[in-house]
Amino acid sequence: TYSLLPALSRRLTEELPGVDFSFRGEMLAPDQVEALRTGAIDVALLRPPAADLSLTVHTLRRDRLVVAVPVEHPLARRKRLRASDLAGADLIVHSADRRSVMYDVVLRLLRDAGVEPHIRHEVGETSTLVTLVAGGLGVAVVPEPVTALALDGVTYLPLAGADARVELAVAHRADRAEPHLARTVGIIRAAH
Template sequence: MELRHLRYFRAVAEELHFGRAAQRLLIAQPPLSQQIRQLEREVGADLLRRTTRSVELTEAGRAFLERTVRILDAVDDAVDQARRIGTGAEGRLVVGCVGSATYSLLPRLVRELRAALPAVDLRVRGEMLAPEQLAALHAKDIDLALMRPPVDDPALTAVSLRRDRLLVALPAGHRCADRDEVSLADLRDEDFISHAGGGRSRMSALLAALCADAGFSPRIRDEVDETSTLVTLVAGGLGVALVPEPTAALEIGGVTYRPLAAKAGATIELLAVYRSADASPLTAKVVDVLRATV
């Protein structure tokens, strides 16, 4: 028994006329009659009662039609879903996000994706440091990472989304809070609140490099994993911090943000990173939405 037998039977059962069913199926009537006879032999029961004037369903035929409709509809649904997934219109995507972009980009991205791809099951994981994101990509725990450079893994594809200006986060009332911009040299004697060091955070390495260019090594009071915790400690007056501009979207009271004074302006890139071997139409669509969003 093949699906075509079920489709032939359904057409005849719904039309109750071999001629109309043949026209609907775009086949000749004699082969259609032969296929229905073959189906009845395989089922082992008469499914149709034929007279010179009419075609009727037998009791067995009515029961068989009910199951046939469900089977064919399920097959059609499976084909449609596979086609939607194959074109990226449907599927599941897990996005990991670096702390600063979690607050500024992720809310807009979720709204834009729900509008553009409503059938996509989107899951997000925020406040992820770069090494955690890279490990999650390779473990297939996330499908797309929004992170800071560098990405030197040949198994991964990185797409540049934007460059974020660097800000200095100061406690409210700080001596530099009323300046148009702040240089790192002005903060030589300050305690710093830093993102996690030891290669775990791109921002920690960037802070060390920029301070070295300014002629000093930063005095780190606390190292934290979450950007929200970092800003909260600054608000508490425990130190100053270097952060990407989107961090200001947190709007935590007691913190003043000032642009970092640096040669040609200091920025840090935001990347969309995914496994090259697993690139799919859905990933491509989401990256397109990301580019439009940022």
Template sequence: MIASASESDSGQEAGPIELRQLRAFVAVAEERHFGRAAERLHIAQPPLSQTIRRLEAELGAPLLYRTTRRVDLAPAGEVLLARAKAILAAVERAEDDARRAARGEYGRLSIGFTGSATYSLLPSLATTLRAHLPGVELELHGEMLTPAQVAGLLDGTLHLALLRPPVDEPELNLATIRRESLVAVLPRAHRLAAADSIALEELAGERFVTYPSYPRSVLRQAVESMCAAHGFRPRSALEAAETATLVSFVAAGYGVSLVPESVTQMTVAGAVYRPLRDEDHQVELAVAWRGDGTTPLVARALHIVRRELTTV
């Protein structure tokens, strides 16, 4: 409704203009005939005439010039017609957007991706979400470590996160969607680069480019556990939070590393990927979301993510 500071002819303070009055006025102004406008609105002509007279009284000015043959717009009516049509169109859009939001088809959706998922899953998932949710504003955040994603989910800056378990946070729900092995990434000039596969213990004396120790990366823990099972502790030469940076450091000769198999889809000049022999250690990829008050949009997007990405 529109607040009006005018006073009516009766001297009383005018009330707010109602949407039904605007719809009635627009119909008469466009039809230039009360009878046709009444038919358009599916009401009788006398109530329509009363509505227009009451609106004119509230505004304190004539909106229409009436003759026995036709209805013309007064100056105040010309101004109100343009404003009223814009207002009614905005109300219609607002109603439509509200219905779409209730169906999970409208709004903003923020998703975080761990490093490897940034390259292997983000492009295809973004395409799928845009196709199924065209009215949704997507915010996609790549190269996020699990602790940062957990913090984003808890403070509301993220709605969904593709991260590496484990996550010890009771407010979050997790569903595993994939499991994958770790592979070695080596400089192209490395002594083992030409091998079809390598044994993990062959890297015992190497310098490692690792994921961060703080905030502690889930993948760093996985790499250290695997190396410990083979009797050595990886010697860290450099740390990198972003997977692309980590592989680039390896390509530059700063050391070797272990990364999820999905990272092999990312090509970095000077780096080669080699599978590990006799290794059954796998890391999980999960989708995470807050358990309380999931909105229709988040629920709809979660369904799409799980349907499109789950392989376990």
């Protein structure tokens, strides 16, 4: 959401001035699904799958995956990478314990390329992940919009392969039909 949220938050407050929007920091998809279920949040931007029949989920786009690499890392000299190029590299990934969708995406991508992942750090937030890359602690596979986090010490390299993508979706409870909620979801879908 790094490339989407700044413009989206402005547009929502302009088009729905009577609605008080509150934005939460990074939440992994399972936490978002639970928060939608309990009513703690009304709308979520998440990475599917969100296998919950009580939710309506609309795919917004399929983001390319890129590799965040410390600028001093040998891989940083390359123009593009393949998943197989990450063999032996220290990896920084989203947390498996917190059931991150990106954790599963990255591990599947590497294993499909015959690479046994060497995970050095697991984190809960993407901003922390990129900060650790900037610190030279490893490389990370991330959705392309994360490149909006332009930190000194990090370069982003394209990841070759047609299947090197991950979906972004908007979700809300299926039993909710308030006009302001429908309008919010419509604005989000139009803004993707």
